[in-house]
Amino acid sequence: MSCINSIQFYGRIIMEIQTKLLRVQYLFLNSYLKRYLNNNIADITKIHRDIYTRRYPTKVVKADGSSIDVRYHEPRKIIKLPLDLSLLSEDERRIRLEKRKPKKKVKISDDLEDNFNAKKYLKYLKK
Structure with a gap:
């Protein structure tokens, strides 16, 4: 019984240590981002936003x-x-x-009478 209690005790201690380490990592990363990722980084790369504020x-x-x-x-x-x-x-x-509504197009029908005779102009050709 005491063995099970000691395992549970050490398990709790390990969990607390892990959560504290995660908090320390988060605080470190947060301070790093605040310090180094500011508006001057836009000179090097684009601003990674889905929605731009320009109106x-x-x-x-x-x-x-x-x-x-x-x-x-x-x-x-x-x-x-x-x-x-x-x-x-x-x-x-x-x-x-x-x-x-779409305007109706006016159809222009070209009725050309084709009475052209090419033989009429053969006399003007030089051989």
Whole structure:
């Protein structure tokens, strides 16, 4: 019985030592990263980020014509928000929907009468 208790006791001591060593390693690595990995490292390599903090000034134009200045993640000048068709009158809605439809192409049919006779010009050829 005393043998099992001593094994458990030593096991606990080993676990405590391991956790303390891990804490010391973490503190050492944390201080190392704070000291050596600062903003000057960007001169040597790229900044390893998934999301960049750069935002571009952009103007958002609402459907009623008013505009708002915002910061957007892509470089764009103007973002135009769509118009809500349910707020329009029936005539305005019909005009807007007709503008969206593709325009019909005008077919131009060329009806050329081919009455060219090459034998007519044989007299101008020199042999």
